[in-house]
Amino acid sequence: MAAVPPISDSPLKTLAQRILPSGPSVELDAIDTKLLVELSRDARIPQSKLADILGMSSPAVADRIARLKQRGVIRGFSVDIDWERLGNSTVAYLSIVAAIGHDQSVVISHLLEIRGVEEISVVTGSNDMVVKIRAHGFDDLRQILANEVWNIAGVQQTVTSIALVHAEPENVTERMLRAISKHDV
Amino acid sequence: MAAVPPISDSPLKTLAQRILPSGPSVELDAIDTKLLVELSRDARIPQSKLADILGMSSPAVADRIARLKQRGVIRGFSVDIDWERLGNSTVAYLSIVAAIGHDQSVVISHLLEIRGVEEISVVTGSNDMVVKIRAHGFDDLRQILANEVWNIAGVQQTVTSIALVHAEPENVTERMLRAISKHDV
DNA sequence: CATGAAACTAAGTACTA
DNA sequence: TAGTACTTAGTTTCATG
Numbered sequence A, B: 001m002a003a004v005p006p007i008s009d010s011p012l013k014t015l016a017q018r019i020l021p022s023g024p025s026v027e028l029d030a031i032d033t034k035l036l037v038e039l040s041r042d043a044r045i046p047q048s049k050l051a052d053i054l055g056m057s058s059p060a061v062a063d064r065i066a067r068l069k070q071r072g073v074i075r076g077f078s079v080d081i082d083w084e085r086l087g088n089s090t091v092a093y094l095s096i097v098a099a100i101g102h103d104q105s106v107v108i109s110h111l112l113e114i115r116g117v118e119e120i121s122v123v124t125g126s127n128d129m130v131v132k133i134r135a136h137g138f139d140d141l142r143q144i145l146a147n148e149v150w151n152i153a154g155v156q157q158t159v160t161s162i163a164l165v166h167a168e169p170e171n172v173t174e175r176m177l178r179a180i181s182k183h184d185v
Numbered sequence C: 001c002a003t004g005a006a007a008c009t010a011a012g013t014a015c016t017a
Numbered sequence D: 001t002a003g004t005a006c007t008t009a010g011t012t013t014c015a016t017g
Helices: A013-018 A032-042 A045-055 A058-072 A102-110 A138-147 A172-180 B012-019 B030-041 B047-054 B058-070 B104-110 B138-147 B172-180
Strands: A074-081 A088-096 A117-122 A127-135 A155-167 B074-081 B092-099 B116-123 B127-133 B155-167
Touching: A032 A045, A032 A074, A032 A155, A032 A172, A032 B074, A045 B104, A058 A074, A058 B155, A074 B030, A074 B172, A088 A102, A088 A138, A088 B116, A102 A117, A102 A127, A102 B155, A117 B116, A127 A138, A138 A155, A155 B104, A172 B074, B030 B047, B030 B058, B030 B074, B030 B172, B047 B058, B092 B104, B092 B138, B104 B116, B104 B127, B127 B138, B138 B155
Parallel strands: none
Antiparallel strands: A074 B074, A088 A127, A088 A155, A117 A127, A117 B155, A155 B116, B092 B127, B092 B155, B116 B127
């Protein structure tokens, strides 16, 4: 194992927690699945409405949600923002080749701190990492690259693919849940 | 413009709505930003708590949220699921080269219908598209590629990068909002 | 700010290992 | 019998005109 550069301010410990296998795989029953589908459509739906839909009492729903949280299935509830509307419409994918002798997890730690970075993957193939960045126009993207990404020791080469069009299926979560579920929902 | 293959069952119209520029850019004031930050942390927080945090009345908060929805900033509220926990832990990025003479939007339409597809980008550079797919193990990924992606007319070549490690910053939405905001939050 | 709706708490019941 | 998943009822808290 090669020498590892110092980490300075980067939270390597939390990184390890973030990228290591996260425990036992969880099975959902039909009610859990339907519950998650409804929450994916509107996370601010009242428990009482969920109770009606699922045919059970409101405290039972609260229990289910708490249990799904506790089992780590539900990470939280969030707002879905249209970044285009806020001018944050430049999406880019960076293909990164890492320098030999640098710990990749350190590189990841640094990347995770960069504004605009949405996802980082260590991948198979001719590149080492794929990073998705969202920025406020080309100028902003250029700044992020020049001032942040290219300053990370261990990043040897980057190829930037700028998204001209960016699309997502309408209900990713719901579709994924249905695909996973062995029951009808 | 070359001849366009028939679309059959794909909803091109809704695609156009999905990928075309979405209207005027919206400016957020300090309160909007703080509101969105709170909602991004926990979308199921009661209005009254938001009212306390923001130092305003509960109906005022309801108004703000309604206006943000109406202006298209808030697309909705959703549940954040840990797919790893559900066994859906295989992430892959496809680099696609499209065949000449095929309308890219048709290819996108078909890709959007495929189970596991989370994002599609038409990009600059030597590839035409980048597609992010999440699957239930390698076998499932192979099936999606073989039965779905490679059956799309217009997909000439794909290179698949499988994610060995996949990480995301902890609070992408919050950080992005702070970056956008001209005010302190 | 008042009124109806919804969430939380506690106590109790049915099914199961 | 202990444990799990639920219900009902009473109280507090919340949303909305």
